[in-house]
Amino acid sequence: MKRILSTLLLTFVSLSIFAQSEQEETTAPAVEKTSYEKSVDVFKRGLRLDLNKEKTSYFKTIIGIQAWWRAGETNPGTTNALTGDAISNYSDFSMRRIRTMFYANIENKYLLFAHIGATSNATNSSITNNVYVHDFQGQLKIAEKNYIGAGIHFWQGLARLSRVGSNNYLTVDHPYFNYPEVNRTDAIVRQMGVFARGNVLEKLGYQVSINQAIMGTAPVSAPTVGGHPMSKSELEAAYNNGEAGATIGSTYLLKQNNYNYNGYLYWQFWDVEAQSVSGASQMNYFGQKRVFNIGAGFQYQPGGTGTYKEDVNGNMYIQENDITKLAVDVFLSTPLGHSGGGFTGYAVYYNYQYGSNYLRTLHVMGGFAGTDPNVPSSPQGPGFSQYSHGTGHMFHTELGYTLPKTIYNSEKKIQPYVAVSYKNLEGLDEASFQSDCGVNWAIIGQNVKMTAAYQLRPVYMINDLGKNVVDHHAGLFVAQLQLRI
Numbered sequence: 471m472k473r474i475l476s477t478l479l480l481t482f483v484s485l486s487i488f489a490q491s492e493q494e495e496t497t498a499p500a501v502e503k504t505s506y507e508k509s510v511d512v513f514k515r516g517l518r519l520d521l522n523k524e525k526t527s528y529f530k531t532i533i534g535i536q537a538w539w540r541a542g543e544t545n546p547g548t549t550n551a552l553t554g555d556a557i558s559n560y561s562d563f564s565m566r567r568i569r570t571m572f573y574a575n576i577e578n579k580y581l582l583f584a585h586i587g588a589t590s591n592a593t594n595s596s597i598t599n600n601v602y603v604h605d606f607q608g609q610l611k612i613a614e615k616n617y618i619g620a621g622i623h624f625w626q627g628l629a630r631l632s633r634v635g636s637n638n639y640l641t642v643d644h645p646y647f648n649y650p651e652v653n654r655t656d657a658i659v660r661q662m663g664v665f666a667r668g669n670v671l672e673k674l675g676y677q678v679s680i681n682q683a684i685m686g687t688a689p690v691s692a693p694t695v696g697g698h699p700m701s702k703s704e705l706e707a708a709y710n711n712g713e714a715g716a717t718i719g720s721t722y723l724l725k726q727n728n729y730n731y732n733g734y735l736y737w738q739f740w741d742v743e744a745q746s747v748s749g750a751s752q753m754n755y756f757g758q759k760r761v762f763n764i765g766a767g768f769q770y771q772p773g774g775t776g777t778y779k780e781d782v783n784g785n786m787y788i789q790e791n792d793i794t795k796l797a798v799d800v801f802l803s804t805p806l807g808h809s810g811g812g813f814t815g816y817a818v819y820y821n822y823q824y825g826s827n828y829l830r831t832l833h834v835m836g837g838f839a840g841t842d843p844n845v846p847s848s849p850q851g852p853g854f855s856q857y858s859h860g861t862g863h864m865f866h867t868e869l870g871y872t873l874p875k876t877i878y879n880s881e882k883k884i885q886p887y888v889a890v891s892y893k894n895l896e897g898l899d900e901a902s903f904q905s906d907c908g909v910n911w912a913i914i915g916q917n918v919k920m921t922a923a924y925q926l927r928p929v930y931m932i933n934d935l936g937k938n939v940v941d942h943h944a945g946l947f948v949a950q951l952q953l954r955i
Contacts, residue, residue, distance in 0.1 A: 504881075506881045506882075506914075507881075509914055510914055510915075512955075513914050513915070513917040513918070513955055516530055516531070516532055516955055517530065517531040517532070517533070517955065518530040518531075521576075526575075526577050526578050527575060527576045527577055527578075528573075528574075528575050529572075529573070529574050529575075530572070530573040530575075531570070531571065531572055531573075532569070532570070532571040532573075532954060532955065533569065533570050533571075533954070533955060534567075534568075534569045534637055534952070534953060534954030534955070535565060535567070535568055535569070535951075535952070535953055535954075536565070536566040536567040536636065536637075536950055536951070536952050537563075537564070537565055537566070537950065537951045538563070538564045538565075538566045538948055538949065538950050539561070539562075539563050539564075539948075539949045540561060540562060540564070540946060540947065540948045540949075541559070541560070541561035541946075541947050542559065542560065542561075542854060542925075542944065542945055542946030542947060543558065543559055543944035543945055543946070544557055544558055544559060544560050544839065544852065544853050544854065544944070545847070545848040545850065545851065545852055545853060545854070545855060545929055545944065546845070546846060546847055546848050546929070546931065546941075547841050547842050547845050547846060547847020547848060547852060548560075548839050548840070548841070548842070548847075548852040548853055549839070549840040549841065549842045549852070550838065550839075550840070551594065551837065551838055551839055551840040552594065552838070554840070556842055556845075560838060560839070560853065560854075562592050562593050562594070562835075562838065563592070563593055564590070564591060564592035564593065564595075564835050565588070565591040565592075565597075566589070566590060566643070566835075566950070567587065567588075567589055567590075567636050568587045568588045568589075568591070568601075569585070569587040569604075569636070569637070569954070570585075570586050570587055571583070571584070571585045571586075571748065572584040572585075572586075573747055575747075578611065579610070579611040580608075580609070580610060580611070581608070581609040581610075581611075581617070581619075581747050582607075582608050582609075583605055583606075583607050583608075583609070583747045583748055584603070584605060584606050585603070585604040585605035585606070585748065586601065586602070586603055586604065587601065587602075587604055588600045588601045588602070589658055590834060590835045591835075592835040592837065592838065593838075594835075594837040594838045595835065595837055602657075603622065604622075604657075604658055604660060605621070605622055605623055605624060605660060605748060605749075606621050606622050607619050607620065607621030607622065607623040608620060608621055609747065613668070615668050615669040615745075616666070616667075616668030616669070616670070617666070617667055617668055618664070618665070618666045619664070619665050619666075619667075620663070620664045620665070621662070622657070622660050622661070622662050622684075623660060623661070623662075623663070623665055623679070623749060624659065624660055624748055624749035624750060625665040625667055625677050625679045625732075625749040626656075626659065626661065626679060626681070626732045626749075626769065627677055627678065627679065627732035627733045627734035627767045627768065627769060628648075628732065628734060628767040628768065628769050628795060628797050628820075629648065629734065629765065629767050629797035629798075629799045629818050629820070630734075630736070630751050630753070630763070630765060630799050630801055630816070630818070631644065631645075631648040631751075631753070631799065631816065631818050631866070632648045632649065632734075632767070632797070633677075633734070633749055633750060633751050634648075634750060634751050634752075634753050635746070635748065635750025635751065635752070636750075637916055637952060637954050638750060638751065638752045638753050638754060638916060639753050639754065640753045640754040640814055640816070640868050640870050640887055640889075640910075641868055641887060641889050641906055641908065641923065642906075642908055642921045642923035642948050642950050643834075643923075643948070645866050645889070645891050645904070645906075646832050646834075646856075646858040646859070647820065647858050647859035647864050647866075647891075647893070648818075648820075648866075650795065650822060650830070650858075650859050651683075651723075652832075654685070654698060654699060654723055654830075655683035655684065655685050655699060655723065655771075655774070656683065656684055657684045660684070661681035661682060661683060661684055661730075662681060662682055662684060663679050663680050663681030663682060663729075664679065664680055664681075665677065665678065665679035665680075665749075666678050666679075667745060667749070668745065669738075669742060669745070672742070673737055673738045673739070673742065674735065674736075674737055674738075675735070675736045675737075675738060675742075675743070675745065675763075675765075676733070676734070676735050676736075677733065677734050677745075677749070678732065678733040678734075679731075679732045679733070680729055680730070680731055680732075681729070681730055681732065682727055682728075682729055682730070683726065683727060683728075683730065683771075685698070685699055685725060686698070687725070689704065690704055691704070691707075691708065691713070692708050692713040692714070692715060692716070693705060693708055693713065693715040693716055693720070693722045694715050695715070695829050695830065695831050695849075695850075695851075695857075696829075696830045696831035696832060696851070696858075697715075697722070697723075698723070699722070699723035699724055699725045699726075700722055700723070700724065700725060700776075701724070701725045702724065702776060702788045704725075705722065705724075705776055705778070705788050706786070706788065709778060709786055716778060717778060718778045718779065718780055718786070719777070719778060719779075719826055719827055720777070720778050720826075720827060721775050721776065721777040721778075721791065721824055721825035721826055721827055721828040721861070722775060722776060722828070723774065723775055724773060724774060724775055724776045724790065726773050726774065728771065728772045728773050728774075729772075730769065730770060730771040730772070730774075731768075731769070731770045732767075732768070732769045732770075733767060733768055734765060734766070734767035734768075735765060735766060735767070736763045736764065736765030736766075737763065737764055737765070738761070738762075738763050739762040739763070739764075740760045740761055740762045741759060741760050741761050743761060743763075753801075753814075753816060753868075754803075754814055754870065754885075754910075754916065755803045755812070755814065756812055756814070756870075756872045756883050756885055756910075756912055756915065757803055757804060757805055757806060757811065757812010757813050757814050757870070757871070757872040757885075758803075758805060758810070758812055758872070759803050760803065760804050760805070761801060761802070761803040761804075762801070762802050762803075762804075763800070763801045764798075764799070764800050765798070765799050765800075765801075766796075766797065766798045766799075767796075767797050768794070768795065768796050768797075769793070769794075769795040770792065770793070770794055770795075771792065771793040771794075772792050773790045773791075773792065774791065774792060774793035774824070775790070775791045775793060775824045775825045775828060776788040776789065776790055776791070776825075777789045777791060777825045777826055789825070791823075791824060791825035793822075793823065793824050794822075794823045795820065795821070795822050795823070796820070796821045797818055797819065797820045797821070798818070798819050799816065799817060799818035799819070800815075800816070800817050800818075801815070801816045802814070802815045802816070803815075806871075806872075806874075807874055809874035809875055809876045810872065810874055810875040810876075810883065811871075811872055811873060811874035812871070812872040813869075813870070813871055813872075814868075814869070814870040814871075814872070814885075814887075815867070815868070815869045815870075816867065816868050816869075817865075817866070817867040818865070818866050818867075819863070819864070819865050820859075820863070820864040820865075820866075821862075821863055822859060822860065822861060822862060822864070823861055824860065824861045825861065826861065826896065827860075827861065827896055827897035828860045828861045828896075828897060829857055829859075829860040829861075829895060829897040829898070830857070830858050830859055830860055831850050831851050831855050831856065831857055831858065832855065832856065832858035833851055833852075833853055833854060833855035833856075834854070836851070836852070836853045836854065836855055838853060839851075839852035839853025839854075839855070840852060846931065846932075848929055848930060848931055848941075849930055849931070849932060849938055850929070850930050854927070854944075854946055856904075856927045856928070856929075857893070857895065857898065857902075857928075857930065859893070859895070860895040860896065860897050860898075861895065861896045861897065862893065862894050862895035862896045862897075863893075863894045863895075864891065864892065864893050864894075865891070865892045866889070866890070866891045866892075867889065867890055868887060868888070868889035868890075868906075869887060869888055869889070870885050870886070870887035870910070871885065871886060871887075872884070872885045873885070873886075882911065882912060882913050882914075883910075883911075883912040883915075884909065884910070884911055884912075885909065885910040885911075885912060886907075886908070886909045886910075887906075887907065887908055887909070887910065888905070888906070888907045889905070889906040889907070890903060890904070890905050890906075891903065891904040891905075891906075897938075898930065898938050898939075899937040899938045899939050900930075900937070900938075900939040900940050902928035902930075902940050903928070904925070904926065904927050904928060905925070905926045906923060906924070906925045906926075907923065907924055908921055908922055908923030908924065908948075909921070909922055909923075916952070916954065917953070917954050917955060918952070918953055918954075919950075919951075919952040920949075920950065920951055920952070921948075921949070921950040921952070922947075922948075922949050922950075923947070923948045923949075923950075924945060924946070924947050924948075925945070925946045925947075925948070926943040926944070926945055926946075927943065927944055927946065928940045928943055929941050929942050929943065929944050
């Protein structure tokens with residue numbers, strides 16, 4: 471009896487306290503929002519048209535830009551493609567990304583997402599014909615927080631960094647090897663297929679997909695590092711014609727339309743993240759959200775590459791190889807203290823298997839650069855080009871610290887960061903490190919942000935022993951304005 475009375479007393483006391491607090495809240499005068507808070511509300515809502523009173527059906531549009539100015543050291547042997555003059559440094563303005571996205575959500579059950587824009591428009595680009603469809607996908611809700619969909623899409627798994635949205639970076643740009651087939655067997659990291667995504671067991675997030683490659687059928691006459699896929703007959707013709715890249719043991723992408731298989735699973739120890747309709751993950755909450763995830767993913771492409779081989783009689787043939795990629799990663803975001811400080815950290819390990827000695831070079835907005843045939847030049851190409859990835863192992867980590875607002879007395883956030891990449895690739899004679907550092911000034915989160923960054927990339931040269939090794943590191947400075955609403 472005493473226990474019952476005690477329970478009733480505790481219940482009444484609790485209810486009275488709750489009622490008093492509720493009354494105090496209702497009678498308290500409304501606090502006028504600051505101009506900054508009002509701006510944040512506008513960006514959160516975006517350009518949105520609600521279709522019902524419950525706001526479960528809506529049409530929404532997002533537009534955004536990333537504008538760059540960059541200046542850096544070019545690789546040995548670089549010429550200005552416009553004038554033909556040898557150059558050791560180069561600077562330019564560019565629109566790294568232009569984006570327009572459309573969302574249609576009906577009763578939170580039927581989703582349509584379209585994404586149109588342009589990528590990598592520098593002052594040397596043909597900007598008049600560079601706008602295209604990135605995504606066009608439809609999704610159906612099959613259970614709470616679980617969807618199936620189809621179309622041209624971004625749900626390709628592998629790792630968090632391999633599905634990050636371009637407006638959601640911690641660093642000024644991604645490290646490139648996280649999108650290994652960009653513009654070779656996909657269209658800006660998108661392929662056509664079907665996918666499933668969502669959360670199960672409360673904490674387990676997943677995405678799986680079956681896709682087909684997107685590639686052109688135009689003939690390619692010679693295999694090159696980083697070049698477009700070739701058919702078996704084209705590879706054979708290049709060998710018979712004595713093309714420089716057609717050597718025994720070299721591996722290149724094949725033209726094919728086989729299905730490929732992709733998946734990514736991650737366990738969410740703290741807060742459960744909401745999955746975006748587009749498939750894009752978030753790499754930077756500025757340490758204001760408590761997230762701790764560990765994930766693992768894969769990509770498997772049957773018959774994705776061809777390697778020049780010799781049989782016992784010395785005759786050349788093309789050996790088909792399956793492409794297998796594996797990754798494991800960890801992501802951490804947490805507030806530090808009570809004044810807006812926060813920590814963001816990410817680490818990922820990639821293992822790529824394409825076949826013997828496969829390499830790819832990549833040059834973002836590299837149309838300004840030519841090669842001088844009369845001087846020793848870097849085998850990774852002119853301008854700011856680099857070996858992005860290949861058969862082998864890659865590790866990448868990035869760390870950011872959001873300064874407490876007590877330091878600079880502002881709702882805006884200042885976030886210095888550092889990043890390091892390590893690559894040990896079979897086709898190179900020496901492993902390499904690349905470092906990046908910078909600072910984000912988040913005026914309104916990721917919606918209005920300015921970034922200044924400095925990157926050091928390894929520059930490979932052929933030494934006196936004929937080995938492809940790191941000769942030095944070259945610097946590149948990037949200043950970015952990001953605006954999205």
